[in-house]
Amino acid sequence: MRLALYIVGAAAVPAAVSAFVPSPGQRAMISRQQTSTPSARTTGSRNPSKLFSTDATFDEKQSDFIKGYLNKHHADLLTSFATAFTELGVKQVKKNRWSGGSFRIAEAELVDVSGDAIALDVTVKERNEKEPRVERVQCSLDAEVIKGAPMGFKDRPLVPPQKRTNPVDRFVRKMNRLCLIVGQPEVTGKLIQLAIQIGGDKVGEVKSDLYLNQVPHNRFVRQYFYDMAADAALEAVIDCSQGKISNRMKMQVMFPEVNPSMDSYRIGTLLELTRQIAIHLAEQNLRVRVCVQGSMGVGIFTGTPKQLNGVATLLQRMDWQANEGEENEGILGEYVRFGAIGKDHVVNSHIDSEGKKVEQDDVFLLICPQNMVGLESSIIGPLQEMVEAVGDRPIILINPDLTDKISSQGQQSVRGRQERLDFAASFDTIFNFSNIYVSGTSYFPILGSVFKKSPSDPWVAHQRRDMVNNGGEVYVPILSTEEQPNSELIMETFDTGV
Numbered sequence: 001m002r003l004a005l006y007i008v009g010a011a012a013v014p015a016a017v018s019a020f021v022p023s024p025g026q027r028a029m030i031s032r033q034q035t036s037t038p039s040a041r042t043t044g045s046r047n048p049s050k051l052f053s054t055d056a057t058f059d060e061k062q063s064d065f066i067k068g069y070l071n072k073h074h075a076d077l078l079t080s081f082a083t084a085f086t087e088l089g090v091k092q093v094k095k096n097r098w099s100g101g102s103f104r105i106a107e108a109e110l111v112d113v114s115g116d117a118i119a120l121d122v123t124v125k126e127r128n129e130k131e132p133r134v135e136r137v138q139c140s141l142d143a144e145v146i147k148g149a150p151m152g153f154k155d156r157p158l159v160p161p162q163k164r165t166n167p168v169d170r171f172v173r174k175m176n177r178l179c180l181i182v183g184q185p186e187v188t189g190k191l192i193q194l195a196i197q198i199g200g201d202k203v204g205e206v207k208s209d210l211y212l213n214q215v216p217h218n219r220f221v222r223q224y225f226y227d228m229a230a231d232a233a234l235e236a237v238i239d240c241s242q243g244k245i246s247n248r249m250k251m252q253v254m255f256p257e258v259n260p261s262m263d264s265y266r267i268g269t270l271l272e273l274t275r276q277i278a279i280h281l282a283e284q285n286l287r288v289r290v291c292v293q294g295s296m297g298v299g300i301f302t303g304t305p306k307q308l309n310g311v312a313t314l315l316q317r318m319d320w321q322a323n324e325g326e327e328n329e330g331i332l333g334e335y336v337r338f339g340a341i342g343k344d345h346v347v348n349s350h351i352d353s354e355g356k357k358v359e360q361d362d363v364f365l366l367i368c369p370q371n372m373v374g375l376e377s378s379i380i381g382p383l384q385e386m387v388e389a390v391g392d393r394p395i396i397l398i399n400p401d402l403t404d405k406i407s408s409q410g411q412q413s414v415r416g417r418q419e420r421l422d423f424a425a426s427f428d429t430i431f432n433f434s435n436i437y438v439s440g441t442s443y444f445p446i447l448g449s450v451f452k453k454s455p456s457d458p459w460v461a462h463q464r465r466d467m468v469n470n471g472g473e474v475y476v477p478i479l480s481t482e483e484q485p486n487s488e489l490i491m492e493t494f495d496t497g498v
Helices: 024-029 060-073 075-085 087-095 167-181 186-197 219-241 267-282 311-317 380-390 417-425 487-493
Strands: 003-005 103-113 117-126 133-140 248-254 288-292 336-339 363-367 395-398 428-438 446-452 459-466 473-481
Touching: 060 075, 060 103, 060 186, 075 087, 075 103, 075 117, 075 133, 075 167, 087 103, 087 117, 087 133, 167 186, 167 473, 186 459, 186 473, 186 487, 219 248, 219 267, 219 428, 267 288, 267 311, 267 336, 267 363, 267 395, 288 311, 311 336, 363 380, 380 395, 380 417, 446 473, 473 487
Parallel strands: 248 395, 248 428, 288 336, 288 363, 363 395
Antiparallel strands: 003 428, 103 117, 117 133, 428 446, 446 459, 459 473
């Protein structure tokens, strides 16, 4: 079975990021968080508990559950850890260099866990010894493949410093990195489930009984996605103000009603989503400019993408609850403004012709920027100019499509393609929800989803499963990575027997 994922390539993070200067209202909103420095890798200790950090600990039940689960169901994973991350793996390579099988790591048992490391009792069998022996080793959760270990292991970047204080979530996220290094991605989804069960913050969990194949969706389903996307946008703006992430961001919200490639596409859902995000940011004293690209092209071939036809007008006519006496009275014009894509629509603080001070825009929301087929129909140029004019202020693309649309006139062809690809990849994903379907033209049934809840959360792939006796549906985590997973990796972890 082949999978088709309606997601775009992972954004590249610039090497250096500068933060915009927040206004007094923004500074009041932002609370700085301290992050701890990852500990160095250590191995071979007979008393590892003395080396464990006390900053992140589990209660006794959580610790026992973790040890019991991994020892019972993933003993081979623990053996791989001992081989890849401890001196025992190096010793195995050296001793077997001239005589294969003279030294073997038979099994490993997890005996202690902390937020920084795990301790293993490793059973080793040597040819010249009658009985196997047990050696206790420690493996850092930030370990790299030890030099001289067997071939086949590939290092991955360290998990970035995490905001979450829950030790279970931090432990699982670092363990998942080690699982990917030793080539067992199928374990990562199970560890996400483990964290949800034993007291984690439900990182990567998708709500049950969404029934996304039923359109139009229920209101609570739409609101579920609106709330998550708005929270992710606010978290991203705070992170940007602290210099933690780039000011170039994007969110892919691709459940069926906002997926333009499906006949279930509903423009009202996209506008409601944008309104929720804009109001959520404005409630924090941020001035938001919502932008929709204008007409592009030459002569009689001028127009806008079909997906955005009439959106600029509808956006201003929809109910913002901004009239006198309503919930968001006065929000339009003062905290939420409208514009198009281009440098001319970036407002900086200035004095207008009437002598009144005009405050600058703090955040920019761009709705579905995309290229068109034809002459002068690439959005990349105006978007690049706008990004430069924005400076360090946050700019968020909602469901962008920055892929080239090659025309018969040779536009968006080979020339300048790498520069366009690099520019498109410079936007970091701060939120993602995309469904997984069987490859082809059919969008039924939904097989699962690819989910990233916030800028600081990992990517989690799910498999959708129906409960017995029409008891509903659930999204079961099957894979967790720090970068956007590709379809091959997801397929490797999919349970095709369900």
